[in-house]
Amino acid sequence: MSTPTNHQIRLAARPVGLPKDSDWQRTEEPARPPAEGEVLVQTLYLSLDPAMRGWMNEGKSYIPPVGLGEVMRAGGIGRVVASAAPAFAVGDHVSGALGVQEYATLSAKALTKVDPTLSPLPVHLSALGMPGMTAYFGLLDVGQPKPGDTVVVSAGTGAVGAVVGQIAKIKGCRTVAIAGGPEKCRYAVETLGYDAAIDYKAGDIRKDLRTHCPNGVDVYFDNVGGDILEAVLAQLARKARIVVCGAISQYNNTTAVKGPANYLSLLVNRARMEGMVVFDYAERYPQAVAEIAGWIKEGRLVSREDIVEGGVAAFPDTLLKLFTGENFGKLALKVAD
Amino acid sequence: MSTPTNHQIRLAARPVGLPKDSDWQRTEEPARPPAEGEVLVQTLYLSLDPAMRGWMNEGKSYIPPVGLGEVMRAGGIGRVVASAAPAFAVGDHVSGALGVQEYATLSAKALTKVDPTLSPLPVHLSALGMPGMTAYFGLLDVGQPKPGDTVVVSAGTGAVGAVVGQIAKIKGCRTVAIAGGPEKCRYAVETLGYDAAIDYKAGDIRKDLRTHCPNGVDVYFDNVGGDILEAVLAQLARKARIVVCGAISQYNNTTAVKGPANYLSLLVNRARMEGMVVFDYAERYPQAVAEIAGWIKEGRLVSREDIVEGGVAAFPDTLLKLFTGENFGKLALKVAD
Structure with a gap:
């Protein structure tokens, strides 16, 4: 199977203070076809979160740091473009730790199906994410x-x-x-x-x-x-x-x-x-998603997203908006339509 | 009724850093006879506690500060020497906020009877206090x-x-x-x-x-x-x-x-x-006293007191032992036999 080119943003150095451009490395390589039990996902939206700054530091935290040279960790929403797992079909929308890249090949177990009729996709990274x-x-x-x-x-x-x-x-x-x-x-x-x-x-x-x-x-x-x-x-x-x-x-x-x-x-x-x-609350996410989606539907809760265009290349600059207080609402990067 | 002379230690100034001698005032006056519902208590032992340092500061805390010119607040164990309250008889042992003074005239409601057969008196300021x-x-x-x-x-x-x-x-x-x-x-x-x-x-x-x-x-x-x-x-x-x-x-x-x-x-x-x-747990003290006294009796819990002689006059110097780590066990001042 021929796969599309995958542009990625990797962590090149551990930042001191605010991340600078030289802390990142831009790479491209062919997307890896899914092995048995895996799914190839095209990234549509990436979530930008304050916690990302902590993941870039060395040392013990609640999850391991992103390694130097690794694709930067990021949650996102994508669309399945190839599947070797029975639970997912091409065209399904999913959420998971896609990373700052245009395509991710992940175990089906690491992905959750997203219902695009419940809310627009970015809301699944925001009030429903x-x-x-x-x-x-x-x-x-x-x-x-x-x-x-x-x-x-x-x-x-x-x-x-x-x-x-x-x-x-x-x-x-x-x-x-x-x-x-x-x-x-x-x-x-x-x-x-x-x-x-x-x-x-x-x-x-x-x-x-x-x-x-x-x-x-x-x-x-x-x-x-x-x-x-x-x-x-x-x-x-x-x-x-x-x-x-x-x-x-x-x-x-x-x-x-x-x-x-x-x-x-x-x-x-x-x-x-x-x-x-x-x-720690992963088992109870469905209960929370259902309740919050209900409040949104009843007009009792609004979700606001601040969506930046520009694909993965715009990631390093966009991340900084979080620390200047510049963003207004959930900050997300649009990677593909 | 003639009453004994009462030596007292009052707060003269709010300390900066460790309390110094000039932060205290030594006074004497006749003990006040008990009014209806009150008891006159002779102080036997006073409890010296780290929290005292906080009470000497101005400003809101969990209890009001000791006012300038007031007798320094202190918990203690004493013996009733005159009673105008039916709940207490001369000779009873009591605990309460006696203050750093040889005699305290207090409402009967502010005192708790102490059973000297349960443990030696200083233990009532320590593991049972x-x-x-x-x-x-x-x-x-x-x-x-x-x-x-x-x-x-x-x-x-x-x-x-x-x-x-x-x-x-x-x-x-x-x-x-x-x-x-x-x-x-x-x-x-x-x-x-x-x-x-x-x-x-x-x-x-x-x-x-x-x-x-x-x-x-x-x-x-x-x-x-x-x-x-x-x-x-x-x-x-x-x-x-x-x-x-x-x-x-x-x-x-x-x-x-x-x-x-x-x-x-x-x-x-x-x-x-x-x-x-x-x-906050005052209502449940009796439960705790009973359980701790049981452990002491069974030999499963020891209480150690560091008793300093010298009466109320020794209070200013003795208090400092708490902050140098010099005391070993519950620090108490012996005021009378």
């Missing part, structure tokens, strides 16, 4: 919000945060977004239904938190770490729960990560800070 | 150890830590103390039954933790914060629980508290860090 799963299980299982609780979400309009805020609202909570700039703050309140939004680029976060969370913060869903985490720790309610989902403010540090100097607020407030990794 | 209650509820309710778990305790031979380590052992855990100096480490293993002890003043804590906790730390009971907290965060097991009980290494800081730079280990390990304040 990893960000949605992270929001759903992080908020509900770890954050355990009760009706009437005040829920604060940093990166509150981001791919994960937007879903957290909307689910918290559906569950009867008072919701407060922290976001950067007036446009995102307006979107948070007008479109995502937050009760209030705090612009971390303007004014004084601690004062704004006192204003908008007069009874303290019951649940804080933390995507950013750093100074914002410290500000929220200063305003915790008794028995508060902090969901540690990420710390995007710290991922490109060239010096040590800044730990929260006021973590003893946990003691004073009998509060808890707990980490979560979405993969 | 606040330190024991803190250990019991902090470990069992917040730490939730399972048999076979590795439990690490900082200040592992201290008033709280010694009880934590022994209860964890009773519950079938592998226990590791962190303590200062060879004498305390030997005592930890030989008397308190820890499986291992790490001397934080010698060697490399991170390396020692890897040696003694090869499968990671399931429960960390933190009394100290600072560098030791960071070292343990680097060695967490999946789903670990950190009980934030105190941070004695940081109480006398004149600069900002050092937050744990590697707190994202909570994320990687899906771990949790949770604060506790013993007063």
Whole structure:
């Protein structure tokens, strides 16, 4: 079988601080035909996630780092173009860890079928994909919000945060977004239904938190770490729960990560800070997908994607948008129609 | 009624760093006779606790600070010398917040009867007092150890830590103390039954933790914060629980508290860090006292007190022993026979 040419982006060096162009290598090679039990997938959309920055570092984490010279790890949505596995037929839409490349040859076991009639394809990388799963299980299982609780979400309009805020609202909570700039703050309140939004680029976060969370913060869903985490720790309610989902403010540090100097607020407030990794909930993804798809259908939850054209070649530049706060909604790269 | 002279130690100034002599004021006045519903108590033993340092600071915490000019707050054991409350008779032994003074006139509701036949009086300030209650509820309710778990305790031979380590052992855990100096480490293993002890003043804590906790730390009971907290965060097991009980290494800081730079280990390990304040468990103290007294009687749990003579006048100097690590066992001041 003749296969198409596969353009790829590989990790060439471990970045110090923000990834630079020389940390990447552009390669091309023929796509590998599927062996027994495998499927050849053409990449349609790739998901760009803050967690990618962590995968580029050496050292133990919740998954192994991407090796030097390997195709950069990325989740994506694709279409089956050749199949040697009974579970998949040519033309099926699938999601999986396709990598930053135009074609991926993967075990059928590593792929999940996607129903394109449920939502447009990019939504399967957003509210119905990893960000949605992270929001759903992080908020509900770890954050355990009760009706009437005040829920604060940093990166509150981001791919994960937007879903957290909307689910918290559906569950009867008072919701407060922290976001950067007036446009995102307006979107948070007008479109995502937050009760209030705090612009971390303007004014004084601690004062704004006192204003908008007069009874303290019951649940804080933390995507950013750093100074914002410290500000929220200063305003915790008794028995508060902090969901540690990420710390995007710290991922490109060239010096040590800044730990929260006021973590003893946990003691004073009998509060808890707990980490979560979405993969632990894989068995329950179908339940979350069904529930979130239902909310989207009922008009109670919106999913916003920021889709960048340009194929895999645009990956290195597009990734940086995550760390400048430039993207607005779930960042995805369109690789093919 | 004529009353005895009452010598007192009052807070004269808010300390910066370690409390100095000029932060205290020595006063004397006649003890106040009890009004209806009150009791006059002669102080026998006062409890000296790391938490006292926090009470001397201005600002919101889990209890209000001691006001300038007020008698320093302290728990203690005393004997009723006059009673205007039906629940207490002259000669009864009681525990309560007597303050650093020779006599306290308190509402009967603020006192608890102590049974001197159950244990020697100082034990009621130690394994059967606040330190024991803190250990019991902090470990069992917040730490939730399972048999076979590795439990690490900082200040592992201290008033709280010694009880934590022994209860964890009773519950079938592998226990590791962190303590200062060879004498305390030997005592930890030989008397308190820890499986291992790490001397934080010698060697490399991170390396020692890897040696003694090869499968990671399931429960960390933190009394100290600072560098030791960071070292343990680097060695967490999946789903670990950190009980934030105190941070004695940081109480006398004149600069900002050092937050744990590697707190994202909570994320990687899906771990949790949770604060506790013993007063929340007051309704269940009798259950804990009964169970701990049973273990002491069976010889399964030992309580060690470090009793300093010298009366209330010795309080300022004695308190400092807590912050130098000089005391060995529960630190108490003997005020009267």
